[in-house]
Amino acid sequence: SQMERTFIAIKPDGVQRGLISEIISRFERKGFKLVAIKLVVPSKSFAQKHYHDLKERPFFNGLCNFLSFGPVLAMVWEGEGVIRYGRKLIGATDPSKSEPGTIRGDLAVVVGRNIIHGSDGPETAKDEINLWFKPDELTNYTCNQEKWVYG
Ligand code: DAT
Ligand code: MG
Numbered sequence: 001s002q003m004e005r006t007f008i009a010i011k012p013d014g015v016q017r018g019l020i021s022e023i024i025s026r027f028e029r030k031g032f033k034l035v036a037i038k039l040v041v042p043s044k045s046f047a048q049k050h051y052h053d054l055k056e057r058p059f060f061n062g063l064c065n066f067l068s069f070g071p072v073l074a075m076v077w078e079g080e081g082v083i084r085y086g087r088k089l090i091g092a093t094d095p096s097k098s099e100p101g102t103i104r105g106d107l108a109v110v111v112g113r114n115i116i117h118g119s120d121g122p123e124t125a126k127d128e129i130n131l132w133f134k135p136d137e138l139t140n141y142t143c144n145q146e147k148w149v150y151g
Helices: 010-018 022-032 045-051 060-066 082-090 104-106 121-133 146-150
Strands: 003-010 033-040 072-080 116-118
Touching: 003 022, 003 082, 010 022, 010 060, 010 072, 022 033, 022 082, 033 060, 033 116, 045 060, 045 121, 072 082, 082 104, 082 116, 082 121
Parallel strands: none
Antiparallel strands: 003 072, 003 116, 033 072
């Protein structure tokens, strides 16, 4: 199986707008498994670590400030193909180009306030999970619906 884990975060705009349950339910109803979750206010330097790949971009400073404005809901989700499919659920980076039916397409309008982050590949998923969570914060449990989701 291609069971894998991805890092998903609801950004301060999504938290402030009351979209936590709406977003979680989309991953949950799909059949993905929640293995870690916490509400954190990242420092600006922590935000810079999270977005280090973008440090040359003109919006980097504003983006890192924004992430440190308020609580971020940090999560790890597990499932077959969850890294790639999680990005599909989220939609395109710019909500004006995200398809209806996606999280950003349905719930956001501009790129600077696109409410959610998701790892873009296996390497970044591993790095981001390690940055945001300690190993003992990742739960290990059997989800009883698994046999019905995967057969
Ligand atoms: P994604 O979040 O879809 O992985 P990304 O990694 O390219 O997109 O960029 C990270 C975040 O930076 C993105 O969610 C919102 C912000 N961002 C990206 N491009 C931007 C732009 N042109 N102007 C302002 N913010 C931008
Ligand atoms: Mg990205």
